[in-house]
Amino acid sequence: MSDQDFFEYRFEARFDDKDCPVVVLEGPLPDRLKGLSLIHQDLNQVDAILGELGACESESVARQKGLLFGALVLYGKCYTEARGRKTRLKPESIFKHAPVKLRVRHDWLMRLxxxxxxxxxxxxxxxxxxxxxxxxxxxxxxxxxxxxxxxxAHSLDIKLIEESQEAVRFAAKKVSAQIEALQRNLLKKFDNEGLEWAYQNAVKD
Incomplete structure (x- = not known):
């Protein structure tokens, strides 16, 4: 991607080999759902990056440090203000009923x-x-x-990596549950009159 690249929105869907009308959803509920979906993707990426970090002890310091910094930046992004996402995770909510060690490891990751x-x-x-x-x-x-x-520091002890992954996976599971609940609430809005509105506001070519 260059500094002049941009993303053009275009989406096509088919059902029974026929084109489907598509509605672009905006508003507080869709915004939160979009934000949480991006956060969930980031958490899964953090988990994958930490896994690579644990497997690359023989790699160069530059690669190890790049993986470590990338994981910490992505993880922190999930809990800090990101205006485009219009939502962020709150550790007091995510780790409310979690084992203490997971909240401790989260706090440690955020300190880093x-x-x-x-x-x-x-x-x-x-x-x-x-x-x-x-x-x-x-x-x-x-x-x-x-x-x-x-x-x-350019890497982490394998035990710290595993404990960090445990905290990341716990958060990802909580976010996944929130996403599913929001999806159900959003779909309820398209019963009866809502469904008619959706067909009237579908994207036209």
């Missing part, structure tokens, strides 16, 4: 997202000391070099 990926600086996963190296004692005093010494 906020302090390590999005706003680096004080995260324990990213530390650097600036060192002034002096000439050995007994020699003429002087400076050998000025150097940085430290470390930054």
């Amino acid at each position: 997202r906020h302090e390590f990926v999005a706003h680096g600086g004080e995260a324990q996963e990213e530390q650097l000391k600036l060192l002034l190296v002096l000439r050995p004692e007994g020699e003429e005093k002087g400076i050998v070099s000025l150097m940085g010494h430290g470390a930054t």
Whole structure:
């Protein structure tokens, strides 16, 4: 995709080998359903990326770090304000009846997202000391070099990956249930008069 690409809406459906009328739905309920569907896709992607991260210990640091950052950014996106989606997940709701360890792992993932990926600086996963190296004692005093010494995380321990996937999958399951409930509520609106309205407002070629 280039910076000039755009997406053109076009959808065709057939039933019994005949073209079907299609209605583009707008409004608060469809907006929430669309937002949750995108969030559900992101959570599934996070799960897949974490799986790849756990299987690529022999890969380059650049690849491992790319996977780690990608997973954390996508996961954080599900719980932060995204105006285009018009909805976001609230951890106090998603993990309300979950085992404590899942909420703890969620909070840990979000801390990594906020302090390590999005706003680096004080995260324990990213530390650097600036060192002034002096000439050995007994020699003429002087400076050998000025150097940085430290470390930054580029992967996760396999146990942390598995625990993170457990939290992600739990959230995805809760979102899936919300999507199904919204779909049922939305379809109820097209009984009787609602169905007639839908045919009258179907997209025309």
